[in-house]
Amino acid sequence: MKHRVPRRRLWLLALVASAALAACKEEAKTAPDVRPVRVMQVGGPAAQAGAELAGTVRAHVETPLSFRIGGKLIERRVDIGSVVRRGEAIARIDPQDASLNAAAADAQLASANARLAQARMDHDRSVQLFAQKFVSQAEVDNRKTALDAAREAARQAAAQRDLARNQAGYTTLTADADGVITEVLAEPGQVVAAGQGVAKLARDGVREIALDVPEQLRGAVKVGDAVLIRIWALPGREIKGHVSELSPAADAAARTYPARVAFDEAVADVQLGMSASVRLAQAGSVTANGRIRVPLTALFGNTGAQKVWRFDAGSGTVKAVPVKVAALVDDAALIEGVRPGDLVVTAGVHLLREGQQVKRLADAGAGA
Structure with a gap:
């Protein structure tokens, strides 16, 4: 025997089901569409994560130390890491050749001085003889010219002597400042040329x-x-x-x-x-002319009307801001229209709408 459900009960069941369905629709209608987005602060501390x-x-200041003259290196007094003071000896080359050059220059100066003395006596004698009418004026002039030449030759020999003595002193290489030896470039027994590095000095x-x-x-x-x-x-x-x-x-x-x-x-x-x-400091930094650097993923819109989404941390919503793209640099763009410190959406820009409620990935624990 079949049991019939009273019509009153059926009516109550239908009313409850329709109320529940309406409540579900209302809840689905009122639930906000909150999308997670990735946000960066342009031109601010959060944008300093560059390469x-x-x-x-x-x-x-790092100075390669070298000799002013060439020669055979017979001693090196420093190694890598040696602390040296100004004027301290670094290395020496064989001084024999320089000493011989200095001795030869001394001899040449002595010879030039002897010729100068002879030329001076000849000139004085010619002047006396001219006074007695025994020689002509031309002879006196010749003796005067010879004296001037001998005097200049003596000056040249003196300069050569000083140069040779200086070169004899260049056989010892000294530090020109306090510092540390960071590199050794020559070894004892090696023949080095003038100007060839022997050691590198890092100045204090x-x-x-x-x-x-x-x-x-x-x-x-x-x-x-x-x-x-x-x-x-x-x-x-x-x-x-x-x-x-x-x-x-x-x-x-x-x-x-x-x-x-x-x-x-x-x-x-x-x-x-x-x-x-x-x-x-690269991404999001401010250039010298006030342009803001943002990733290319932050841009959306038509080619002639580019925009970015500016995030409002207070309301949690986004707003489209028209910008002018001044230049493209690698994977970023230099734009005008936003200010340093603005929060700009850099991922998911094509899925957003004006005034939409969003949630920063950093707030969700995924990192910004």
Whole structure:
């Protein structure tokens, strides 16, 4: 026997089901569409995560020490790491040849002085004879010319003697400043030419970081840019600095641009030869003409009307801001229309709408 469900109960069940369905639709309708986005602060501290290059601590002034004259190296008194003082002997070459040159110059000067004395006596005698009408004026003039020539020859011989004596003193190579020997370039027994390096001296004083800038970063680095320096021997410490030198020409072999980074603060623990990492300020930095650097992924819109999404941290919404693209540099764009410190969306820009509620990936624990 079939049991019939009363119509009143069926009506109540239908009413409950339709109410539940309406509630679900209302909840689905009112639930906001919150999208996670990646955000960066342009021109601010959050935008300083640029490329990181490896470098070495070097002295501001490094001098290759060399002899002024050539000769056989008979002694080297320093090694790598030797601390030297100004005027301290570094090396010596065989002084025999220089001593012989000095002796020969002394002899030449003595000979020139003897000829000068003879020319002076001949001139004086000609003047006396001319007074007695025994010689002509032409003879006196000849003796005067010979005396002048002998006098100049004596001066030349004296200069040659001084030069030879100086060269005899050049057989000992001395340090021209306080510092540390960082490289040895010649060994005893080797014949070195004048100007050939024997040792390299790193002068005491200013320390810098020597590094090489790759070609793809050359356009983003300029003298005066602020950097952060991390010395590997001093973990957990970052030192402020700036780019002090940048070569205009690339190294022929490595195809990189040699650069120097100076410290903006005194660091007593930094020693020569320590390894360092230099973090360059690139993405999101402000250029000299006020343009803002942003990733290409932050741009959307038509070719002639580019925009970026500006994130409002207070309301958690985004707003489209028209910008002018001034230039493209590698994987970034230099734009006008935003201010340093603005928060700009850099990922998922094509999935957003005006005033949409969004959530920063950093807030969700995924990192910015």
